[in-house]
Amino acid sequence: MRNDVGEATYRLDWQEVRHDWPAWIVLLGSFIAGVLLYPSLPEQVPIHWNIAGQVDGYGSRAAGAFMLPALNLGIYCLMLFLPLVDPNRANYARFLGFYRGFRVLMTLFLAVLYAITLLAVEGLQVDVGLVVTLGLSLLFLYLGNSLGRVRHNYFVGIKTPWTLANEEVWRRTHRLGGRLFVLVAVLPWIAWPFSRTAAFIVLIGGLVLVSAATVVYSAVLYHRIAGR
Template identity: 45%
Template sequence: MKKDWPLWLLMVGTLALGLYLEPRLPAQVPSHWNWRGEVDGYAGRTFAVLFQPLLTAGLYLLFLVLPRVDPHRANYARFAGTYQVIKVLLVVFLSGMQLAILGTALGYVSGPTLFLRLGLPLLFIFFGNVMGQIRHNYFVGIKTPWTLASEEVWQRTHRAAARLWVAAGLVGAVGALFPPAIGMPLLIIALSVAGIVPLVHSYLLWRRLQ
């Protein structure tokens, strides 16, 4: 955990900033936006200040526990660097999302839509670049009955998905250049394809190897 002190600093700093700004926030804080970038959900300011930082901290702690309880725990040493990268990216992304929500509530930005339209594609690009290095385990990666049943299916599925996720991220990033009415559907379609195709691909690979 010592090497994670920048992450703890980020998480604690984000929470502290929210608590400091809470008296200035409106009673109802925008918390959800539709695909057009329009607000369609609100939360109380205390909930808005606490939820995302606590979720981020909970996810971080979960990442510490998973290697200890996974039956394939020995494999985590084979992708320890990749596991750390994934953990860092998720903490940074969720903390950035919280800052965007606070900025929106205070009127500094019009909403977190631009952050999501750029952040999600970048997240997929980064994940795609390391996905092929994830080794057989029960918690991180593309977990289907067929990838979990066969290490070869796992490896081939992740190598193929890595290219697909990078491509989806690039498509989503290009979509950020367009208005939300065009860019958001493009992003949703690209990320949906990147999520669904590997599931089907893993089944077809498994069938082929039987």
């Protein structure tokens, strides 16, 4: 992955996409499952659950069979192609391991949500709250442990006006954000024995607080650095 002057950069070629083979299997399997199960699906398919894990939204047979696989494929393709138009495209080569892993994890997470839909149609009981909370916690844990390696770019990471304007602010904000994401991943399991609903609220509330904290931190840090 090197450009014409010998510097490492992001390229969308076989050497890059071959690492995503688990995602290909999941995506292909999802569409095959949709095609095979479509004739037997009911006219109304559960597609949304509330915070208590109860179905509160239904969609058509086509939506139940293909909406999540199509969304999953679209997000995966976006993650492949967006770096190509990033002005800081070369920086992706510095965190490719993380980026590849995140592509696969996102694909697996959405495939699990799709599996929950199919199982619900079959009348099988699935602890949706546990699955979603666990899945999001694992994603945030992965993000938290790797965020400090993400280099300056316009699509991946904590993008505020101040992190985009200054690479030192970017670096220090991502280092703090990584620690906070790990905390967000762990806190729901402290609340889980008391209430599953509370655990999910802690998870989402923690994400909101981390987002706000990194925005404020990056702004304060930028003005402090600018005032030196």
